Amino acid sequence: MAPTIKEIAKLAGVSIATVSRALANDPKVIASTKSKIDEIARKINYQPNLLARNFVKGTSNLIGLILPHLYDEFYSDIIKGVEKYAQSNGYYTLVTSSSDEDSLSDSIANFTSGGLSAGFIIMLTSENDEIVEQLRHSHTPLVVISDKSLSREFNSITINNYEASYKLCKYVFSKKKYSSVKYISGPKSNIDSQMRRDGFKDACREFSMPIKKKDIIEGDFTFESGEKICKEFFYEEKIPELILTGNDMMALGCIKVINKNKLKLGEEIFIAGIDGIILGQMISPRLTTMKIQTELIGTNAVKMLLEQMKNNNHKHRNSNVVTELLKGNTI
């Protein structure tokens, strides 16, 4: 059996209360007793039972992180940001991805009423009223990473996808006049994807760029979907002069096809993505894109969460993640 404070108490000839206090650095404990207790604890290799401690304190040293997927550099950067900052504040990170709505709901339940986590961060990428309702009833501190629409109800980190996309498109369109444009969007149900597409559309309007319905094709954010859709451009129709995509991964898929077809990127054909993943910056020519400071999202989320846990104040803060134009050579 692992040693407990009871044993220390016996060995030190004091009560468990004193041991508990000594180990918690309670100044009321006299130095001589404290050092005796510390010494014994060290000798028998005492390790506090965190389950007991968490239980009695009614909270834990864990921060939950609920993500839609674990695929992609994007998400792992968030994990990285969260873990780093959480650890430096004495918390562990509980990662989970919600494959379906039931497991999402379960995770939330376990993290909140279940008491598993002291607070949690949840990223939402699709409209889901039931989940939002569930979050409303949560008495556990939480931070939502999502679209703007939830920022008044919860502490939140928002990524202004609309603006990022709009700005990028403006930059692209101002560089030259393109004879034809195709847009490969992310999944229709994904809010981020919708916002990015809307940013594109509005920029088109502003630059009097005529866009037809069939010029916007739905992908699923993966490399493969970009590749597949781009192949069809080369098979069926006139090859577009400009391709814009809902994320970098799909842009990279396109680039593979373009390279195979020996078209010169940035000269004969142009492309831009959005996200700013390193991959896009490692290839040559570098991908023109809008960088989203993903790791910062994680860090900021924890920062906000910890603050909420400390102050327990009920006004909702919102932090907007900065995006930055990366001028590559594909435009």
Add this chain to the structure above:
Amino acid sequence: MAPTIKEIAKLAGVSIATVSRALANDPKVIASTKSKIDEIARKINYQPNLLARNFVKGTSNLIGLILPHLYDEFYSDIIKGVEKYAQSNGYYTLVTSSSDEDSLSDSIANFTSGGLSAGFIIMLTSENDEIVEQLRHSHTPLVVISDKSLSREFNSITINNYEASYKLCKYVFSKKKYSSVKYISGPKSNIDSQMRRDGFKDACREFSMPIKKKDIIEGDFTFESGEKICKEFFYEEKIPELILTGNDMMALGCIKVINKNKLKLGEEIFIAGIDGIILGQMISPRLTTMKIQTELIGTNAVKMLLEQMKNNNHKHRNSNVVTELLKGNTI
């Protein structure tokens, strides 16, 4: 306050023991009482307090995952594998990265004697006797991902880096005779790095490939270090005909330099990596490399861990992760 079994008991007019049993699907509870209890639980939105449950059971529903870093696709794939499999078995994943030895040791202490995790997976990439000693004293089920050397003491997942590197080199050397070779290794202190380098050396010997000390340059596994070291090849000396690297990332760094210098990859200059990260397969020409099934490492580790937790048997198993040659066009 969150509802407890006490409240359910009061509402149902039974004892808390009965409630506890009913909710745990104890067959001894008669159907009528069970359904009444279930009904009430649902109505008042009862959620078991996991902290209490874990505490009383003396174990938790968490699986710890201790990684050396969270950088790199490599690690995030492991997280993905672990999380997926753990979740489907009712466990949550507690990720942590050990920036320094103290925090590593703390995490282990918390996961084991602290009781935080029901079991844990730890990846070790550098020799560290104190940590190994600490692991020996652990009474918590654990799986080590590491070099072969620990496989007799612990349940372990080993990546046969030596063999992977050796096989790759054999393939490379058998394709053609190269006039000059450079090897960019990972950090000297990293065991995986050492094994890969040794595999390379032995393959050289077998193919009577003369290698001098200065032909092996130490990098740090990053894209940047590959880039930097490769640049020096172009500045100072005769450009090598073949470059082999300790991982894909560094190979990609080299490729950037090679492309800049307009040398034709796979024709004028040859390169191969090791890891099999997607990046290497997205570029053109595709990188010749040895794929390590990273996600599988995570999955297998959990599988092994859960088995150990169930059977509580003390013989140590070892699972070797399969590697696969990816014939790209850079060789």
Add this chain to the structure above:
DNA sequence: TTGTAAGCGTTATCAG
């Protein structure tokens, strides 16, 4: 089939 009650390891309150 159900109830009573002990107990898990810790913290925190109240007395001394």
Add this chain to the structure above:
DNA sequence: CTGATAACGCTTACAA
């Protein structure tokens, strides 16, 4: 400054 003890919510013998 220290000790005795209740309390946290749940599980699980043991009794009924």
